[in-house]
Amino acid sequence: MARFANKRSRKAGLPPGSLIHVGEKKAEKTKITIIDYDEQSFQRKEAANVEECFVFKETATCTWINIDGVHDAGIIGRIGECYGIHSLILEDIMTTAQRPKMEDLGNYIYVVLRMLSSEKGGDEVQSEQVSLIVGANFVISFQESASLGDVFDPVRERIRTGKGRMRKMGADYLAYSLIDAIVDNYFIILEKLGERVEVLEEELVTDPGQKTLHDIHTLKREMIYVRKSVWPLREVISGLERAESPLIKEATGIFLRDVYDHTIQVIDTIETYRDMLSGMLDMYLSSVSNRMNQVMKVLTIIATIFIPLTFIAGVYGMNFKHMPELEWRYGYYAIWAVMLTIGITMVVLFRKRKWM
Numbered sequence: 001m002a003r004f005a006n007k008r009s010r011k012a013g014l015p016p017g018s019l020i021h022v023g024e025k026k027a028e029k030t031k032i033t034i035i036d037y038d039e040q041s042f043q044r045k046e047a048a049n050v051e052e053c054f055v056f057k058e059t060a061t062c063t064w065i066n067i068d069g070v071h072d073a074g075i076i077g078r079i080g081e082c083y084g085i086h087s088l089i090l091e092d093i094m095t096t097a098q099r100p101k102m103e104d105l106g107n108y109i110y111v112v113l114r115m116l117s118s119e120k121g122g123d124e125v126q127s128e129q130v131s132l133i134v135g136a137n138f139v140i141s142f143q144e145s146a147s148l149g150d151v152f153d154p155v156r157e158r159i160r161t162g163k164g165r166m167r168k169m170g171a172d173y174l175a176y177s178l179i180d181a182i183v184d185n186y187f188i189i190l191e192k193l194g195e196r197v198e199v200l201e202e203e204l205v206t207d208p209g210q211k212t213l214h215d216i217h218t219l220k221r222e223m224i225y226v227r228k229s230v231w232p233l234r235e236v237i238s239g240l241e242r243a244e245s246p247l248i249k250e251a252t253g254i255f256l257r258d259v260y261d262h263t264i265q266v267i268d269t270i271e272t273y274r275d276m277l278s279g280m281l282d283m284y285l286s287s288v289s290n291r292m293n294q295v296m297k298v299l300t301i302i303a304t305i306f307i308p309l310t311f312i313a314g315v316y317g318m319n320f321k322h323m324p325e326l327e328w329r330y331g332y333y334a335i336w337a338v339m340l341t342i343g344i345t346m347v348v349l350f351r352k353r354k355w356m
Helices: 050-056 073-083 087-094 153-161 171-206 210-230 233-242 250-315 331-352
Strands: 031-037 042-047 062-068 101-104 109-118 125-134 138-143
Touching (some): 031 153, 042 050, 050 073, 073 087, 125 171, 153 171, 171 233, 171 250, 250 331
Antiparallel strands (some): 031 042
């Protein structure tokens, strides 16, 4: 449940715009990658220092600056000074528990998303904040870490090879491509979660146990976590689509509508899985209740059969001297015959009425 905690106590009492990193430090050293391109040219390099990014501010080409690691306030602050990013936006970039949102600040657009991933062999879904600054001729992306990788390799490959319309379009199309890559990755995560739901469903029907209940609760928490990361994205994409900013060209609008449709599909799938898990929990509780009812039914039938037999045994277990049957030579066998007759009769009656 620690993933749901924002851990903002470090910033209590500080003035707005204070560049304090809030979240888990996922990168030892900040890594800066620059990709600069137009229809005819392409270059990619690892920046040794943040100053190498400054020369791309006023170029005619489209520039993508990717920063892995948002814990270094010095680098984030200098990027903000060069590209005119407001201190409150820089504060949000370094606070890695932001809700997905979009803000149009005139000269640039600020977008926050959650990038989901899952480790190989592990079931837990990891979430990483991705912040985008979209300008007229540049996109700056901020990621928490490079160790877990990202989902932007297909975008990098399309820029490198010049396939499609990537190099012909501007920074707004690049921003769309990054958002689209994140949303497409949601389908991969949901596919893995769907497989776990199917396994649990089969286990619930065949042999439910305490482990099944634990797995259902774990998966429900995962779905809540995924929903929290994805649900606000609908408003973000809708805001970008309807934005009247000159930074978003009309030609990009149709692609944003496509991402919006994908986002709605993701949300619908999440809601479906949540409903299925709630139903599975009810099924498990019903299964446990039915099993208990079956046990109680068997015990009740056994007790009911033995009630008259216990009564007879109790009567003839009394130590009265003048009991006629005690002196009878065949009394023992007669009592056994009566008790067996009663027991068999009751079993036949219960079976006839389908009580057992």
